[in-house]
Amino acid sequence: SPVSVGEKKRLSMSGQQKLQAKANQGATEARISGDMSDAAGSAAVGRLQQSITYNARLQAMGHYLSLPESMKRRVRALKKLQFHTLEIESNFYRELHALEMKYASVHAEQFDKRYKIVKGEYEPTDAEADWPEDSEAELQLAALARSVGGTTEKSAAAAAQLSDDAKGLPGFWLTVLKNVELIGQMIHEHDEPILKHLTDIRAGLFSGDQTGFTLEFHFSQNEYFSNSVLTKQYFTRMSPDRRQPWSYDGPEIYRCRGCDIQWCKGKNVTVKILKKVQRHRGNGQKRTLTKTVETDSFFNFFNPPTQAIDDLNDDDSEDEEIENLLQSDFEIGHFIRERIVSRAVLCFTGEGLDDDDEFDDEDEEEEDDDGDNEVNDFDEEEAAQQARH
Template sequence: MEVTPCKKSNDERIDKEEEDYKMGTLAYFRANERRRFLHGMVKFLPKSLQSRLTVLKNMQIDYFDIERQLYEEMFYIERKYHEKLVSLYNKRKDIISGKLEPDNELPKWKEFKENSSEMPLNYDYCNILKIYKSVNEETKGVPNFWLTVLKTSERISDIIYELDEPLLSKLTDITIDYNDLSYTIEFHFDENEYIHNKLLTKQYFLSKSLDMEYPFNYDGPNVIKCVGCEIEWKDGKNLTVKKIKYSEEEDDVVPVASFFHFFNPPKLSKEDMDVETQEILFIDFEIGQFMRDELIPRAILFFTGDYFEDSEHFIEEKIAKNGYELSGNFKKLHIK
């Protein structure tokens, strides 16, 4: 006996087409759209199934808590091995400053030949070349090493301005100091005409527990706050402000874009922050971690062009993970 399949009603067919469309394009949703879609889908599931999903999500939080313990131990292991690296960092500092003249060595890597003459040069890189035009065989150490390292990092160069460069050229070292679930980025300066400080610091504090408000984006200890330091500017040399004179009797001091706002992050509690301030701090935290994990340990690779940095992918990935989009505030990191 031949069975004739029932024809679907027009409404059923439309529902099926909509379902196929939604499921077929799910992979192409942006992070926020995908999350809203799946949250909505779960709400329409049977109560018994939702109950099982709740248990599974609770188990996921238990997993994250164990993972948090792992990351915490890894932090202390990292601190332990950092102590072993200090001698290498000190030797690097001595070579850069000219205090130590190392013996010649053959490379331990295979040289890569590249035609640099075909590479386009932007404004920053042209200025870097100008810095080294005066270098000769009599030059001691590696002049302007840290300024060059900072300017060749895509993530850091965006917050460095021309007016910052004379002071940044006086950097003698950038180091890390580890504490109890916190670390401090330390900028060491030679005598200069801008600041009295020999040392500028930025301390980052890591979370000791899961953020139970929304624990599901956990991927390691988050920076929960950062503390800068007071810059003791010499008279008339403050790079973070400028004086505007309106008349003979009236003038005003206004902030200007400068790298050195980096040492004066917002001091608001999370509850008091607007979205823009949260975005600024989010990027600030990422820059601190980038300096700790990449820029300071691999500084020579930034200088020689052997470090491949994908900052755009890095920022987009972190934004997607945290569930919001930035609104052009990367530059606002250094303008209060």
């Protein structure tokens, strides 16, 4: 049976993760055997992988080019058939996209009920809340809870502060996002007070001249920004690209667009103001220099690179960095749509958290975060020039 768009994308991501894990393992082995640095080991493995792939392609192309012209002609006919096959596949995905849009209103009814229960606008009846607890799952979760110690104690203490009379499920969406490692690692302490105001996450499809989906993050009134909804749009390519047709593997995200957050004064958590006091050598007068620098925050998610991934140059190091950021962003956006919006309650309880849904960082090494120390010190020459002016 056909693989769904979401499942196909997840399978693709799983393959990428396994490849990355093998590359990391190879880099580690190379460092151990040859006393290589982290960068040198990873680069060596990357070059080896490229070499193996390149040699295999050369052999295949060499065989094809050595064929008689009559056979090459038949191969070209097979290529044209292959392209038509991809066009049929793309038509299937277009119809599937239209079918998903048709059922979007049905899903919306269920999500509306979820929203009202979470926010405390509706109290479910006994009949609506009669879903049985899974005793085996409870035992497994209890064993896991004991094994992680401090983190669970902290969560239990926070839960204990909630009154039985509290309306809805306070902090539901913050808990959902933090429970998913892929998203939780984006959330910093200064983001949490804002995300406590998150009341809903929705995903909507669009089609026409452009196809894709929009993520909507709904917030209650708060002191941090005036927006009631923050949006993130993802644009998908449904058809194979004639310039690179054989890379087609179903709908592909190629661009995304965030939104402007209307921050209240002094509440923008995506930047911080650095101050440095200087004393004039001659008259002893003091002046304060300020500098605004970007800082890590979940809300940087709404300010992605604006370029389409097709417009980037693989040979440009800056473009390569942007491409990596976009690929990561695309995976996160797709994951939110496919797994978080549709299965939020299972992410909340932990039952929907799968090891395969997370990035494999087993072989990654942590680095000291010296960013704050670096940005807290102005470049002395720059500061001196500002002081003279």
